[in-house]
Amino acid sequence: MKEYILTPSSKQIFANAVHSTSGEVRDAEHIRSADGQTAKLVYPEGGVKPAILLDLGPSAPGGYPVFKVAGQTGNPVLRIAYADWYEWIVDPVHGEYGDFSRGSCTYLGVELPVPPANPYRYELYTIHGPGMYIAPMIQGQQRWVLIQLDTEGSSAEIEYFRLENVSDMSPYKGHFLSSDEDLNRLWYASTYTAQIASFPNVDAWTIVEGWLIPRRLAKSNDVGLSVKGEEWKDYRFSCEFVIRRNPGPVSAVGWVIRAKDENNGYVGQIDLDSRLHLYKRIDGVYVRLKPVVELSVTITDGVTYRLEIRLDGPRIDTYLDGQLMDTTVDSTYSEGKVGFCQPLDKWALIRDVRVEARGGETLFADDFSGDLSGWSYAQTASFIADGAKRDRLPWLGDLDWAGRNVYYAFDNYSYMKDTINMFAFHQTPEGYIWAVCYPENREKPGIGEYGYYQSDEFSAWFAPVLADYVLFTGDLDLARDLYPVVRKGLDYLWNYVEGDGLFFQRYETSKGIWGHILERTGKGAYVNILVYDSFMEGAFLARHLGMDSDAADYLSKASVIRKGINEHLWDREQRCFVELKGSKDFNFYANALAIAIGFPDRQQVDSIVSKLKETDMGKYQSLAIRGKFHYHHDEDAIGRIRKPGGGVDWIGALHDWRGPHASWECMIYPPQGLPPGKTWGDSSHPDAAMAHLLSGYVLxxxxxxxxxxxxxxxxxxxxxxxxxxxxxxxxxxxxxxxxxxxxxxxxxxxxxxxxxxxxxxxxxxxxxxxxxxxxxxxxxxxxxxxxxxxxxxxxxxxxxxxxxxxxxxxxxxxxxxxxxxx
Incomplete structure (x- = not known):
């Protein structure tokens, strides 16, 4: 089994191989291990940019980039770019920027990927001397890493490059093997795809190699504070910092002193334009204490500086490397905590924090060799994201597929449990549940706030996802805790079931089935079959919680919807479910979902299966395969796993050295031909459920x-x-x-x-x-x-x-x- 497992064996991930080099590169293989030997890149005047292309292997992991420099000449700037497919990293124009540009994927109306992921797929580092260089943002998924020297007349000796893994590394507790080698590989690729998209957290703060990395998450405060210190008055606050260059806006480091809370206190900031900014933060609003101070020293990214703030009554003195930079007098705040303030796009690393009283007594110290229990900052629970590279947010509907990978391979159910709880929190007062949410969000939605993807289809997935979780884990405690959410959610759905027994999809919440705009209105087969299943799964939960009257009520309502579907959405001539009431159009997704949940009778199913040939969406092909197994169309089912058609090809990807060995959502293979520099397609979506198909049906x-x-x-x-x-x-x-x-x-x-x-x-x-x-x-x-x-x-x-x-x-x-x- 070991030969199939893709999960990294260590959090420190080194390249599998040096794929190629260009320009003057010496001993490139040494960059693959921390053995004290070095690879050297030399860029002579008028020469060719030297570069090393690393292959991280078929697991295509993500994490914090870390590399160690042994020496340099000149003033080198090192570029590191990332891509999950080979063609994208070797593109002659866009390759050195990685596989997609910032802002190229905005179909949600929010920027992807979200922090702490890097919105850029490349980084720039000024190499100032020997030492370790750490990126403060995550690169989500990549097989290929391009390390290139950008400045003529310079050289750099690099001891190693690696990633600090941030995804789940739980040991396998389940396994699958068969006489078909391809199916074996597919089972492990599918379960690993769930792992790479499972995050223990996406906290605003983290520690890497003894450095604190403070950041702002998209839906959190940009300030984090010490737990203690409400009563600290006159003290010296000091730390070392490094600012990392942002390819876009000017990067900076920010700190907080005499803070009453995260929204009130003094804030300072030094940026890479060599300027000092001083504010007082009042109820979250930044108010300048004085005009910008031009520093007498040049601030360079990658250089370590020592910051010291001395507080004496209303006087605030700012020192940098022992030299006084500024004196400011203000009496708004006389006491309070210390911390750091990192707005979006301001990237820095911190170490060796100390707070001393005027007499020299140590009030607080942290060298970040341990945990962050001495600090208060934005934290999240664990969760399963829709993907590790781009869609680093949980999506409710996709959990049904993702969970069916997890349950057969691992006994760590916390990722699913925490994610389900996140969606329960994002239920509106009327019962609608958001399709996608930010894990760090702590504000409950209000009436009519339908979120970033307004979809009743996704809302209807809550009961089936929770029921699946309970079925596989036996966690009736969570079912009991969340049953009020189920009840309110089903009441919400029932409000829009009309006299013909069909759910009417309103405009306000009509995104879904790959339609990313509000337009899918009316009485559609897919959403109605899903709403029917939601009531059936609600009855399952109610029955196991002893809510017999609720179970009977949900079964009765499901029966009404079932009758409406068969009367108005089943075409008796074509013998299939049509897209909308009054339509004659066959709908793959609706028919696939119908047989996956066992909806059709025996007379209906043979005709449906004969029509389910191809689709360009792997997750819905997976539904179709599930249904074919359920109704014992086994030869067709196994044939579609091996050769799905419609551009989908799970096994083909596993034989391709150019990209990740994963089983992603769309599963268009070879990948979609998006324009160079905009190839944001994500090969780490865990929603194919191959483990369920193979362990649950074949085994x-x-x-x-x-x-x-x-x-x-x-x-x-x-x-x-x-x-x-x-x-x-x-x-x-x-x-x-x-x-x-x-x-x-x-x-x-x-x-x-x-x-x-x-x-x-x-x-x-x-x-x-x-x-x-x-x-x-x-x-x-x-x-x-x-x-x-x-x-x-x-x-x-x-x-x-x-x-x-x-x-x-x-x-x-x-x-x-x-x-x-x-």
Whole structure:
């Protein structure tokens, strides 16, 4: 299994290989490890820019860029650019700026990626001497890193380049293997894609290599303060700082003194234009204390400076490297905490903070060798984002797919739990739940505030996502806590179900199904099938929480919507669901969702499956595949995993050295042909749910009651010879394997305490066979009655399987053998 795992083994990630070099580069391989040896880039006058192109490997990780310089000549400026696909980093015009330019993706109406991700896909560093250089912003996902020297007549010796990983690194607790090598690779690529988009947090402040990196998040205050210090009056506040260059606006470092709270205190700032700015912050508003002070020294990015502020009554003295820069007198604030203030686009690193009383007594000190418990700043819970490179925000609808990767591979459910809680917080008073949210936001939405992506479709995903979480994890405590959110959300949806039983999609909340503008109004099949599922999943939650009357009510409302869908959205001539009431247009997404949730009857489904050929969206093709397995169209399902069509090709990407080995949302492969410099397509969206398709159907293990208290092992063997796997559950690990030949089938099950299992044994084409359980014949297809020596085990069958029901915890060996007539 180890050969398939893409998760980095260490937070410190070095390049897999040097792909190529250009210009005068010596010993480029040394940049791949911290072994004390160096790579050298030399840019002679009139020469060629020297560059090293690093391949970070198929995991294409993200994180904080860190590199160490051993020496330099001249005044070198080093450029580092990032891209997830090879063609984008070698583009002759745009490659040195990375794969997309700032502001090139704005379809949400907000800038992507959001902080603490870098909105630029390149960085510039002035190399002033030996030492470690750290980027204060994250580069989200990349396979390729271009390291280039930009200044003629200079050289730089670099000991190493690496990334400080910021994504989840949880160990695998589940696995999947089969006789198909491509499917094995796809399972691990899909589960790793969920990991790279799972963040323990996106806090405003963090520590990297002993440096504090303070930043502002998009929806947070730009100030962070010491926990202690309300009563500090006259003191000396000091620290070391480095300012990192921003390719756009002038970067700076900012500090806070005598702060009553994050909105009131004195604020100072030194920028790369060598200027000092002094403010008093009153209720969050910056008021200048004096005109800008031109410093007597030149401030250079990458240089470490020592700042000291001396407070004596109303007098404020600012020192830089021991030299007095300014004296200001103001009596607005006489006491208070210290901290740092970093507005958007102002990037700095801080270390060695000290606060001393006038007599020399140490009031506070932090060298950032530990944690940040001495500080108060904007913090977030963990969450699963829609992608690591671009859409670094959680999206409600996408969690359904993402979760089905997580549950089969890991026993760390905190990312899903925290993300679900974030969306519960973003419910409006009338019950609508936002489609996308900022993890750091602490302001509840008001009436009619529909968020950044106004979509009832996304709002309707809340109950299904929570129900899935409960089904796989058994976390009824969270279900109980959030049940009021479910109830209010379902009441909101029911308000727009009209007399024909159909949900009417209003203009105000009509974004969805890949329509990023408000226009999808009317009675659409996809949204109605989703609303129906939302009520069904609401009933599931209510039943398991003992809310029987609510469960009955939700089932009744689901029945009304089901009737409306079948009467008004099912085309009896074409035998499929149409896009809108009154339309004749086939809609792939609606029909895929319908079979994925088991909505059609047997007479409907064969016709639907015959029409589900291709789509340009991998996540909806995944829904279609789920439904095909559900209705036992196994050959079509496995065929679509291998060759989806419509531009989608999961396995093709896994064989391509040019990009990440991931299973992303759109999954257009090769990637979409966006203009050079605007290739913001994200290859790290975890919403393909391949782990569920392979572990849940091909292997066959699925929960039937919350937390796997009841589960089934019913394999869809397709054309495979064998499959094995383990599934982490709250009750312990389920291990299951099967193998088959033309005439025989064998399976092995280990189930933990507290579970009850159903085993499905595929029926062969032959008529005469016997099934053995732990060596005892328990079923004969002809000639003899079934034998059940194990009390409590029931046997029944349908046209595809023999089912053994009521299996208690333990180990089971199952064999199906042909009866040979002597």
């Amino acid at each position: 066959g293990v699925q929960p039937k009651e919350p937390g796997f208290k009841a589960f089934e092992a019913v394999p869809h063997t397709c054309d495979l010879q064998w499959a094995e796997g383990s599934v982490p559950t709250p009750l312990g690990e389920i291990r299951y394997s099967w193998n088959r030949s033309d005439s025989e089938f064998r399976a092995s099950l280990e189930s933990p305490e507290g579970t009850t299992a159903v085993l499905g044994i595929p029926k062969p084409e032959m008529e005469a066979y016997t099934i053995y359980l732990n060596g005892q014949a328990i079923y004969h297809s002809v000639g003899k009655a079934s034998e059940t020596s194990d009390k409590g085990i029931g046997i029944d069958e349908d046209d595809r399987y023999i089912y053994l029901r009521g299996l208690k915890p333990g180990n089971y060996e199952i064999e199906r053998k042909p009866i040979v007539n002597n």
